[in-house]
Amino acid sequence: MFRIGDFSKLSRISIRMLRHYNELGLLIPDHIDDFTGYRYYSAAQLTISNRIQVLKGLGFGIPAIGKILTEYDDVETLRKHLIIQHAQMKEEEKVLQQRLTLLQNTIYRLGEDRVNMNYDVNLKEIPERYVASLRDVISAYDQEGQLWARLEKEAGGSLQMATPCYSLAIFHDEGYKESDVDVEIQLSVTGTYRDTDHVRFKRVAPITVASAMITGSYSLLREANVSIANWISDNYYEFDGSMFSIYHVGPATESNPDHWVTEVCYPVKKS
Incomplete structure (x- = not known):
């Protein structure tokens, strides 16, 4: 068993975030000492913490991560969920690219003094x-x-x-x-x-x-x-x-x- 500080180092997750995950029910300590209140984590929970970090890196929010951890135990179901996430992110990428193009065009028009141009x-x-x-x-x-x-x-x-x-x-x-x-x-x-x-x-x-x-x-x-x-x-x-x-x-x-x-x-x- 590892105290929260040691588990923080092993998982590369801050103590503040570990406490936050605990409050959300995402990563609950394996044991809490009734007398001292110290939180203890097991080595097996490092696998869960690593999954959380990977899913965060893929753009999933905390609610989605909690759902994945509890509902998608088999690889095939998780794969399908990741495909959906990939499609959503591609759509977001498209929207972002459109905004970047609009921003670029606006900058250009500012440079050419065209923003306030009059139309016949x-x-x-x-x-x-x-x-x-x-x-x-x-x-x-x-x-x-x-x-x-x-x-x-x-x-x-x-x-x-x-x-x-x-x-x-x-x-x-x-x-x-x-x-x-x-x-x-x-x-x-x-x-x-x-x-x-x-x-x-x-x-x-x-x-x-x-x-x-x-x-x-x-x-x-x-x-x-x-x-x-x-x-x-x-x-x-x-x-x-x-x-x-x-x-x-x-x-x-x-x-x-x-x-x-x-x-x-x-x-x-x-x-």
Whole structure:
């Protein structure tokens, strides 16, 4: 049996952390002296302490570690759990990389004095269109590609694109949402088609919008929105419908975000 100080040296875990693990029920001393209160650990518990340290190093939190130690005794079950953790960490890595790219682009724009740049705002009419439409609630804005994939799968092979071909996404929620967003995609087509399970064909009335053109990634939307908001205020207009984006050049045809061309449109009317 080893006193807590000696076990701390053997396990390379601080005394403070060993006491914390004890309070959480993660690593309980093998014996506590009733008279002195000294904590004693067995040599066999070094195996448990080593597992705890390995799992912490793999990114598991204390609750998950406790669950693994108590429920996953066989190697195969543990392996499956680690595969799940690996997938989660890969997703976190993807999100982190996106944030790093956004940070890098912001630093670049600061250097070029572009952060407060003004966008030209135009008042224009989007003409009447006949469209293939698919509307659904998706988990987040960056999952919009799922809708385009579904439209392509259900109706893409038979569609004849209109000229000009408006490819756009309408955001129907009253305000900005962190999740569960109501998005409708529309593609201008010619001809006559029958509705599929999820794709609807319909005529869309002409609409007056205040629009600004963005060249670059969608991170520039905030800057364009500032210009549009100022234009609407200065020219005595008000919002008159759901905001939408027209994708002149997007991820479907161009992999480099710097080359994307997006037209941000806010339906408006005179105040």
